[in-house]
Amino acid sequence: MIPATKQRLRAFAFATALGLAALGAQALEVSDERGVKVALPRPPQRIVTLLPSLTEGVCALGACSRIVGVDSYSNSPESVRGLPQLGGGLDPNVEAIVALRPDAVLLAKSSRVTQRLEALGLKVLVLEPKSHADVRRVLDKLDQVLGTGEAPAVWRTIDASVSAAAESVPARARGLKVYFEVNSVPYAAGESSFIGETLARLGAKNIVPAALGPFPKLNPEYVVRADPDLIMVGTRSAQGLEQRPGWGAIRAVREGRICRFDAAQSDILVRPGPRMDEAARLMARCLAEKGG
Template identity: 30%
Template sequence: MNKMMYIIVAFILVLAACGTNGEEQEQDNAHELGTTDEVSYTVKDARGVDLTFEEPPETIISILPSNTEIVFELGQGEKVIGVSDTDVYPEAVQNIEVVAEYQNINVERMLELDPDIIFGFDYGNDEMAPLEEVGLPVYAIDGASSMEDIFSDIQGIADALAISEDGEALVTDMQDELEEIADTVAEVDERSIYFEISPSPDIWTLGTGTFQHEMIEAAGLHNVFDDVENWFGVSDEQVIERNPELIFTTVHYTDGDPLEEIRNRAGWESIDAIVNNELELMPPDIMDRPGPRIVEAVRTLAETAYPNLF
């Protein structure tokens, strides 16, 4: 029996075994793969809230930039009809109506737009309650503290849009690229880094339990504050004592040059990074947002720290 005949016979046997449930099983499988637009399905968001759809959403509002980037990276950007005022990427968001500003979600306008789904957030303060009280369908994610959380958010959003396979493919591509970067920096003499996310006088950095810390490690770098958890404030003395080889910052909202401000801090002139002029202003949109561009962020960190390897 040739290969094609074997496949045909096997397929007939499978259909026979399924009996009258064959069509239902085929529809179920199609939904699991994110390819159906005929079968209702239910997804659960980060709060444990279930949302049921009779068909995949065709109109989307996203009020968190990282969610918006995920939706576009999944190829669903043309469905987005509303965003927040902090959305800047991709460029297409500039042509989409702003329906949410900082601490001001325009519930009335969202009701008028009547989206099939709203991708929102849950930071433990019941932020999405005003939307749900008027019957709007909200899928919320919580704050990502690891790369795995980001992968989970991507998959969850893909599931909600009934494109599960696309979510799996995107996550796999990201993981593959991260492995390539890891291989490139595997043999480096690890350099130490202080990563600043808030400027003087209230200096803040990050430690373990943050996705940025994992990005730093993935780039072959040593975070000088890896003995502290989460995002936290530090003193001048603490940074001086840890004497990092590199100082990277995402601060971009201060007057003047943020790197020059760091160079001129009292006592910091003795830090190796200052002595050797190893200070870098990093792009905040890719460094601070838990979305698909974290791979670009890791590559940027690694290329900046080890330019001879790339």
């Protein structure tokens, strides 16, 4: 009996060692956008996302089922709409987040709760795409965290679809001067924004140069002087656009070259994430239909 007992103990010890080795193989360390190294014992299975583009990124990589809570603006894909909503990304409900017992919380640089969540012992990763290159980089980083191995294929599909959208724009619409209004203040999408990058790939000329920043607040007279050929704007911001002082003289307004995007389309357009190809198709269709 004693030799048999020793044999069982050795077998148990060996199995335990294998289990620990497997856990160790899954452990990872990820540097987020603060340069902070976050150690995770294994790919997280309970994730809170507090930025729509991060929610969509996790889902695009096939890990939507791991999300247990989202910010109030995450509404795509459809499956996340039934999840607990934790407030805005800037000031979410910390108590509600803690109650969900997440393995990882994904949020933007601008969030004000990062340090508080970390002080409560939660693993926090700060990730925020702002350009085409950022979208690819964040997908790669999420892939590293999730362990899905899907990021290269997802990015190839996005990039190829944006290129296809560009090829669909007719020659007559290339080189048009475009004004993309983000909201009616007005804030615009400039050349250096991810929206501006998409417009450039589609062959359009943005009236807002990179020197003004990605999303500058403009004097309305600036738009009048720039006299865009085409205006892209969300329906939420477009009310009364034609009645703004001096805007009746803008070519796009005179000739009815205004694309008004509904709320769902606007969500796609203003989020730098895996639906960037859908945004490109929306803008390409606008250029084709209103471009002369």
